[in-house]
Amino acid sequence: MEEKKGILYLQETERRRISEELHDTTVQELVYLSQQLELAFLYMDKDPVQARLEVLSSRKYVKHIIDGIRDIIYDLHPISFDDIGWEASMARLYDSLAYNNDINVSFDIENPDNDDGVTAVSLYRIICEACRNVLNHSQAENMWVSMKTEGDSIRLRIKDDGIGFRQTDMEKHFGLQFIREKVLLLSGRMDIETGCGGTELLIEVPEGGMR
Ligand SMILES: Nc1ncnc2c1ncn2[C@@H]1O[C@H](COP(=O)(O)OP(=O)(O)OP(=O)(O)O)[C@@H](O)[C@H]1O
Ligand SMILES: [Mg+2]
Known part of the structure; x- marks a missing residue:
């Protein structure tokens, strides 16, 4: 239910x-x-x-x-997924972040192995929304995105050295709720650490974990 x-x-x-x-x-x-x-x-x-x-x-x-x-x-629907796959889609995202904005971007992203396709698109959307938030709200000079498979889990980390934020009054904002729901549907968990040194979003989902 x-x-x-x-x-x-x-x-x-x-x-x-x-x-x-x-x-x-x-x-x-x-x-x-x-x-x-x-x-x-x-x-x-x-x-x-x-x-x-x-x-x-x-x-x-x-x-x-x-x-x-x-x-x-x-x-x-990111067409590139069907046509060019995960790596090229990530490269496209990296280019759009690195060349259009005044921020240093570091990507260290593994290909999700044994993927069912839906998990990859969900992770891609989560990464896009988190990066959009960094660009729109953080005023950061640097951002780091990493994704690694560890054991049976995929660990995703999006970090910036911006101004951080207070996690109250989120009713009119959909991005983080959207991420939270997606993580839940992937049977994963997420954690946000934010303060004056920046924001770190940590997400862990089981590999190929769509319920
Ligand atoms: N990396 C970040 N650095 C600083 N503030 C952030 C960051 N990520 C989110 N926020 C704050 O949290 C709020 C909620 O983010 P959320 O993505 O849910 O909504 P939004 O980006 O404002 O709008 P949208 O619904 O279009 O995503 C933002 O308005 C911003 O104040
Ligand atoms: Mg947002």
Whole structure:
């Protein structure tokens, strides 16, 4: 029963995320685009040069919207898992963290052996969310991500040297709850240590442990 509730909760959390992302980015961007095209239409007779500029800028903006939608689709199911596997997916994640942000990133991540596929995607999503939190909230200079198989367990550690946080008032935040539920469904456990020296998220799940 608890397990079913966990799955329902995760579904709802993920849906809410997608709907918020579509609303906050894609829809807002399309509204802006439509205003830009409206402007181009108004300029068309009076100032054709300006109208042309508006259309050119709209065309660029459409490409930006398409990229955003691609990212949302990728988030829904990381296609690279099916195509290129765990290692290349991790390399892709590392590149996106290391090159787009002002933070030193260290990855030491093993391939999850004997994996059922679902565990790997779950671990991947957990790593993505934890890294997103470090980038968005920690103000850290360094972050370390490691994953190792020890005996029958996979041990994942995401650490930063940022400002830390207080674990209260988390109702409106979904990322950590999402991680907690995923770990629970993998029959694992998690622990967060956080303070003024930074944050460390420790997760342990049984190998191939999806219930
Ligand atoms: N590594 C971190 N360093 C500092 N603060 C953090 C870190 N991770 C989480 N937090 C704090 O914990 C809060 C809850 O994180 P959580 O991922 O649950 O929600 P969120 O990131 O705010 O929003 P979202 O629902 O989009 O994930 C954050 O708002 C932030 O204040
Ligand atoms: Mg978050």
